Amino acid sequence: MPPAPKPPPLASVTDSTVAGVLDALLLTRPEVDRSSLIALKGRRVTGTCEWLLRHDRYREWLKGIDPPLLWISGGPGKGKTILSIYITEELESVVDAAQGVLLYYFCSNRDKNRNSAVTIMRGLLHQWLSLHPNLAQHIQNFFDGSETTKYTISSFICLWKLFLNLLNHTNAPQVVCVLDGLDECEEESLKQLLDVLGEYFSDSEAKPKTYLKVILLSRPQPGPLESKLHRFPRIKLDDSDVEIQKDVEKYISAKIAELAAENILSEDKLLQVRQTLMASAEGTFLWVGFVADELKGKNWLQINDILHRLPKDLGGVYQRLLQQVEDKEKLVPILQWVVLAARPMTVDELAVAAEIKAFHALTPAEILKDRLASCGLLVKVDGDVVNLVHESAREFFQSDQINIDGINIFRMNHKTHRSLMRTCLGLIEGSYKSPGSISNASLDNSLLTYASLYWPEHFRQAMDSVEAQFEFSSQFFRAESPVRDDWWKFYWDREQYGGAPPSFTLLHLAAYFGNLAWAKMLLKNSAAAGIPFRRHTSRKDTYGRTPLFWAATRGHRDVVELLLEHGAKINSKDRDKLTALHIAVTGEHKDVVSLLLDRSARIEAKGSYGDTPLIRAIQANSKDIVKLLLEHGARVDALPTPPGIAALKGPMDPLEERAKQLLELQEQLFTARYENQSRLVDLTLKILTVSLRYKPIFKLVALYVRHWSVGRWEVLQDLVKNNESARLRKWAQSFSGVGDQLVEARNPRDLEAMTGLSVRVFEVVSTADLEALLVIGVLVGSSVMLASAKSRWREGVEISGRTFSQFASLAYHRGTGESLDYGVRQFLIDLDASIRTGNRADTVDRVVVMFRTHLAILASKDPRPIEYMSTVITEYFERYIGGSYEEQLFSDASEACANELAAISKCQDSRRLFLVLSAIFQIAQHSREKGQDRFLNIPPASCLILCQDDPDSHRWLIGEGIPETMSVLISRQQQGPARKRAFKALVECLIIGKQFGLSLSMGVRETVKRNLEPIDGVDGMLDQILST
Incomplete structure (x- = not known):
């Protein structure tokens, strides 16, 4: 569970604004990542990489000759990362002398905080604002409130807009970005980044006064790199034989110098080593590094023997390292996890996964490290995290190069994933032994969290070798499985979705995780049992969603297509009256949207708020999907028109202009949704007020409100996200009106019923809904508590205080403390007004509310809310x-x-x-x-x-x-x-x-x-x- 967020200090608005923005953006610090890479790979050998400064294309890029994007590509081991580090170090003085800004980023596919377009943009923005904190004022509204912040830091489009915003406001004449390792980014995410860069540098419209220049470094693959960057200048390291060879020579000379420092070798012998390495290196620094390290500590006879048996490439180096391992069988299970794990694993996790037991005075972790040391430079242990030395090693273990006698036991494929999957599921089945609980022994198992979160990935990779009779006979895969139910609750909670998880069938799970082969198998088994496909594909969970809905939600186009081919109802609606097309549009899954439209999905289907897929696309600010919907005939006649415009552009107008015009309707569409939802809330509250007089009716209404609230607060989420405090207060007034009536009647039982209902609702809603509802809950609760204080009804104050205490505990348990703080800050704004206008009576009553709330929280003995409220009160009073x-x-x-x-x-x-x-x-x-x-x-x-x-x-x-x-x-x-x-x-x-x-x-x-x-x-x- 993430730590509860601390409230921002009230005293220094400017400092707290910058700190809050930086804290929200922070994942890793690029400057720290650069230092770590230098420590891992070693410093550049003097004289290497300098050829780049003389390269014509680099010099043109440096001078600002269009286009200002340069792509440097090269295969594995060609020294791209060292070159990237060199470029950033060289540019620091150049850019600084021109009073510009240098930003850089190093991607890693093994670190989820460094492998996507979102993480890149967050890193660049964090680095920029750290250098120039004054720029934070221009984007701080994107970080007002927890919902706004959460949306901002998770949306690539939003982060790109912030980047452009800073470009418009910086005084720097140029901003230079160096991005290394783009091939290690998620492919779909990489496409997003390359698309916006391509669009930016191709746009003929006026650019900001600040000149943006970009260098990208990567392998030639995956495909999007070649297809998106082919029109930009490029330096191919694989074709730069002369320059790279000279750098390799210098690198070899440095390694020979190290060898000479520790071995007494004649000049002739050193020359022989040098010539041998030169003849075999083929421009690959990594190869030279491996061989040079193998020569360390050897006498001449051993060195000569190694030189006569030099591997030809990196694969040969990896083969040699594995052949030298004495106890290969003990290393196999360890390396299987190191190579195939969905994320880098810790020493403790690996020790459990490889079933290593303590031996005499040696702990499992010590034994594991000893075994890892036997494979030489193949593996690196950084702190307590284990990683392969290079991405090429991971590819090697899954290639034909390992299919030779003596080391073929290290071969890894889908069957290995099956073994890892079985380990994970075995641990899960052993841990969730009784419904609703985890065995005590399992709580201490360091592998359980990994197994619970990542077994689906191993299962997906293993489908080609899954033995249906063996795998699906386990209790986990039964139609009704308490073990699977408990695992699903754990998974849902760890992913921080909040609320009760939907009641998934096995086909729902397959669709959710995008496991096409499993979905096919389930449908095949259904047919063999004589069960119609549609009975499975149309089955709804407790959210009213079919497997098709979840496949569309997650962007799994192949699974969407499979389900449609097997009778899935394309226009089926969930409890919010949303279709798969609505949700695919919301998730901006363009390929899924295109497929659904091609299969005749109802393009004018309306959700609970009357929103069509086109309205959702506009709200998501997705121009591509707006254009796609317009191409398929989406109607615009029901949409509002912008001020001063007689009518919206029609089918005869250019598609680009139509899409651009529609994207300007976001505020008007939101206002319409807000007013519609407000009317619904008012109606519900009137019914609730009447029902308080009739207890059986109140129970039914309470059940309805609790059910209705799950996933139905999107408008409220948008209000918080956009920091619409005036509208939030207006909405809260509707609820406060009901509470005020109860205060006036001094009816403690009904007030308890109302506040208890709100707590129950908050307990079951999704995390996104909870973040929005907490704001309203605090606004309403403080209003009712204040009304009770003014009327001197102590019981009402106590009931309201206990409710706030429950809100606070729930907020910090679910990681939504910032939303609680948002509501509290609104109360403090009103207290400020009372103090400054000299309304002493109101000030006293509001201080009563503040102190009584703190007392209720103290009585709960929940440490994080207690610490939070103490800090809020202290900082507020000290400000005066x-x-x-x-x-x-x-x-x-x-x-x-x-x-x-x-x-x-x-x-x-x-x-x-x-x-x-x-x-x-x-x-x-x-x-x-x-x-x-x-x-x-x-x-x-x-x-x-x-x-x-x-x-x-x-x-x-x-x-x-x-x-x-x-x-x-x-x-x-x-x-x-x-x-x-x-x-x-x-x-x-x-x-x-x-x-x-x-x-x-x-x-x-x-x-x-x-x-x-x-x-x-x-x-x-x-x-x-x-x-x-």
Whole structure:
């Protein structure tokens, strides 16, 4: 579970804005990745790579001769990454001298934080804003609120827009980007990046004043690189024989120098080594590096033997490394996981996966590292993560080069994936033994999370060798499987979808994971059993979605096509009345959209909000899909027209112009959806209000609202995403109106029912819906709580406070703390207004709400919400210290505290008193010196207010309750200034009590003295204060 987000400090808006944006964008730091690569691959040999600076195409690119994109391509081991590092180091001084900006990025297909267009853009933006934080002001609205931020950092199109935005606002004359390893990006994601770059550099419209220049480095493959970049200047390392050969010669010379430093070899022998390496290197740095490392520590006879048996290529090097392994059988299972795992695995995970047991004093991890060391340079251990030395090694293990005697046991293919899949499923079946729980032993198994998340990938890769009778006889693959149900809940929760997972059939799972072969097998088995295809393909889950829907959601075109061929209903609707076409458009899966349109999907189908696929495409800002829908006849007559335009462009107008015009309708379409949803909410609340009078009807309505809320809050998500605070408040007013009626009636049972319903709804909705609903929940809850405080209905305040506490725990458990904070900040904005307009009564009531909320959270004993609320209150009050409103605010806070203490005094509630004073002490501990003084002055100031009103009514509180409780709290504090301040506050309370004749009894005096014994001189001081 990710750590709960911390609330941004209120004091420094500019600093917090930059920090918040940088924190949201951060995945990895390109400058750190560069340093790690230098440490892993070694520093460039002096003199190498310098030929590039003299290359005509590089020089033209550097001068700014169009086009400003240069592609450098080369095969494995050609030194592309070292060349990339060299380019970035060379350009640093060049770009800096021109007062430009240099950005760079290193991709890695083994790191999910560095293998997509989204991660590239986040890295570039983070690097740019770190260099020029002042630019954050131009994009900060994209990071207002958790939903907005989440959308921004996950959408490539949005991130690209931010990049262009910074281009428009930077004062730098040029921005230079160097991107290494694009071939290691996900292919679909790579297409997105190459498309926008191609479109940007081809667009004839006026560019920003800042000149953008890009260098891309990659292998020649995959296909999109060649097809998208063929029209740009290119340097082929594979064709640059002369330059590369000279660099290899220099690299070999450096390695020979290292060899000479540790071996006493004659010049003739060193020359022989050099000539042999030169003759066999074939321009491959990686090959030279492997061979040179093998020569280290050897005598001349051994070196000579190695030189006579030199491998011809990288494959030969890998063969040699494996042939030298003595205990190959023990290494096989380890390397199978290292090579085929869906992500780099840790040492502990590998030890479990390879079934390595402790031996005497050696731990499994130590044994594993010892076995990995036997394969030499083939594997690298970075911290506790194990990786292959180079991507070419992964390809080697799955190629024909390993099919030779002695090492063919290392051959890996779909059968190996089957073995890994069986290990994963065996662990899952052994862990989820009883419905709804995981066995205790499994909780400590470091491999369980990997197995639960990634077995579907191994299963997909293994389908060619799956033995149906063996595989599908296990309990996991039965039609009704408690084990699979529990695994699915775990998977759904770990993917942070939120709410209850849909009730999937096996065909749903196959469609979700894009496992075409499995889907075919399930349909084949269905036919063999005499069951019509349509019965399977049309089966709906608890969300009302068929397998076709999930295949379209995930962009699995081949599975979509298969399901359509086997009778899937193309226009089937889910509970939100959405079709597969709607959801494919929303996900921007253009190839799936095209297929569905070709198969006659209903292009004018309407969802719950009346949105057609075209409306969804406009809202997604997807020009390509808008154009595709227009080409298939999507109607525009029901769409609004832009201001000042008589009518939208029609079929006779250019398609590009039509699409561009429609994309300008986003705000108008959103407004229409908002108003439509608002009417629906108002109607539901009216029914709910009436039903409160009739309990059987209320239960039915509550069930409906709970069901209706799942996945049905897209408009609310958009409001939060776009930081539409005015509309959010207007929506919240509808709900607050129902709560206000209950406060006016002082009906605790109905208020409990309403707040309980909201908590139940929040528990079952998706994470995306929860993030939106939390904002409304806090706005409504604080409004109802404030109404209760103003009417002096303590029970209503307590009910609302407990509800907020439940919201807070739910938010931090589900990783949506930022949404909670968004709602809280809206409440604080209103408190600001009360303070600045001098509305003292309203300020007191709002402070009551703040403190009572904190008390409810303290009572829950949930540490993260407690820490959050303490920080919010501390930072809010400290912001006013030193300003003109300081005295007024803390005076009102003392008034609010006095109100709470008066109620405590009336019923002599020592537990509640302890909670109140604990809250004040905790907030004081979060504060700086002046803040500590201010917060710790609240108890004595409150005592004075109560004594001036009616001292006799508070004899127990001031003469017993406060002294005993404060002395206990002080005794628990560490020695230092904070404890001295707290003791001073207690002394002031005692003096005030003495002044009003509320002296301590002898028993209370002794208790207080005993509690405060650790403080030097306390006895004499107390005797002096309490003496008559």
